[in-house]
Amino acid sequence: MSVKVGVVLFPGSNCEQDAVEAVTALGGHAEVLWHGDESVGGVDAVIVPGGFAHGDYLRPGAIARFSPVMQAVATFAADGGPVVGICNGFQVLTEAGLLPGALQKNRGLKFLCTMVELRVESDRSVLTSEASIGDVLRIPINHFEGNFTCSPDTLAELRSDDRIVLRYVRNPNGSIDDIAGICNEARNVVGLMPHPERACDALLGSQDGAPLLRSLLAAAANAKV
Amino acid sequence: MWEPEAVKFNVLVEVRLHPGIADPQGATIERSLPTLGYEHISGVSVGKAIRFVCDADSEETVRKGVDDLCHRFLTNPVIEDATITIEPA
Numbered sequence: 001m002s003v004k005v006g007v008v009l010f011p012g013s014n015c016e017q018d019a020v021e022a023v024t025a026l027g028g029h030a031e032v033l034w035h036g037d038e039s040v041g042g043v044d045a046v047i048v049p050g051g052f053a054h055g056d057y058l059r060p061g062a063i064a065r066f067s068p069v070m071q072a073v074a075t076f077a078a079d080g081g082p083v084v085g086i087c088n089g090f091q092v093l094t095e096a097g098l099l100p101g102a103l104q105k106n107r108g109l110k111f112l113c114t115m116v117e118l119r120v121e122s123d124r125s126v127l128t129s130e131a132s133i134g135d136v137l138r139i140p141i142n143h144f145e146g147n148f149t150c151s152p153d154t155l156a157e158l159r160s161d162d163r164i165v166l167r168y169v170r171n172p173n174g175s176i177d178d179i180a181g182i183c184n185e186a187r188n189v190v191g192l193m194p195h196p197e198r199a200c201d202a203l204l205g206s207q208d209g210a211p212l213l214r215s216l217l218a219a220a221a222n223a224k225v
Numbered sequence: 226m227w228e229p230e231a232v233k234f235n236v237l238v239e240v241r242l243h244p245g246i247a248d249p250q251g252a253t254i255e256r257s258l259p260t261l262g263y264e265h266i267s268g269v270s271v272g273k274a275i276r277f278v279c280d281a282d283s284e285e286t287v288r289k290g291v292d293d294l295c296h297r298f299l300t301n302p303v304i305e306d307a308t309i310t311i312e313p314a
Binding site: 058 | 242246247249250253298299301303304
């Protein structure tokens with residue numbers, strides 16, 4: 001039986017269908033979870049997708065974090081369930097306190113929509129277990145507020161605990177320490193600004209996102225057992 | 226028991242980035258000023274102003290509530306802080 005991945009839909013999300021398509025193409029079963037739901041409906045993994053949840057009003061993720069489904073996502077994560085936040089989803093997870101730090105406006109104040117190269121820095125996370133350290137992946141970014149920042153103490157902790165999972169080869173947005181993606185202490189919650197779900201088909205110019213989402217499906221299968 | 230009657234207070238919350246956090250909007254505005262002839266302006270920063278009205282029995286009650294609100298919702302304490310101004314409405 002294939003694993004079930006819940007993709008959270010907030011008012012203003014716009015990448016949920018991309019995530020559903022990619023998960024389905026990789027052999028998983030995807031279902032959309034409405035932000036007003038109070039449960040994650042028995043899924044084996046959760047993706048918080050990109051977009052502009054609640055219009056990004058106040059700050060990206062600031063209001064999404066209060067959507068009823070987020071309490072269920074927090075409980076799911078606390079129980080060890082794999083959770084990945086992509087782009088706006090990463091912003092939501094930091095605002096919800098599931099990941100440390102914050103995402104501020106890009107250095108240079110430009111909205112960036114381009115292909116970037118990412119280096120896999122850790123294979124110990126639910127998003128990178130099927131990749132190898134040092135792999136360089138071509139995956140697109142599409143954001144205005146992707147400049148990751150955190151306190152010096154948090155940065156030291158992320159480094160020493162091997163929690164920086166992806167770095168930009170050439171930093172596009174001013175992100176501290178070239179960080180593109182991080183994980184939580186338990187390594188089952190990952191946030192990243194690039195969009196692996198948009199790089200799972202040759203027609204889209206890259207399939208380098210596939211190993212990342214395959215890792216998530218593998219983690220979901222493990223969580224299921 | 227005597228209960229003080231609630232009165233209205235105007236609240237202004239000014240949210241700004243912590244010192245040391247890059248403020249590309251402020252920096253861009255500052256860089257453009259000399260082209261308009263404003264040569265002596267520095268330290269430009271851009272933040273948010275949030276205004277609302279609060280019913281409470283005292284200014285202290287308002288301040289306590291708004292401090293909490295700022296910490297939990299109106300600011301992201303990782304990168305922002307707030308100054309709060311309260312006046313009787």
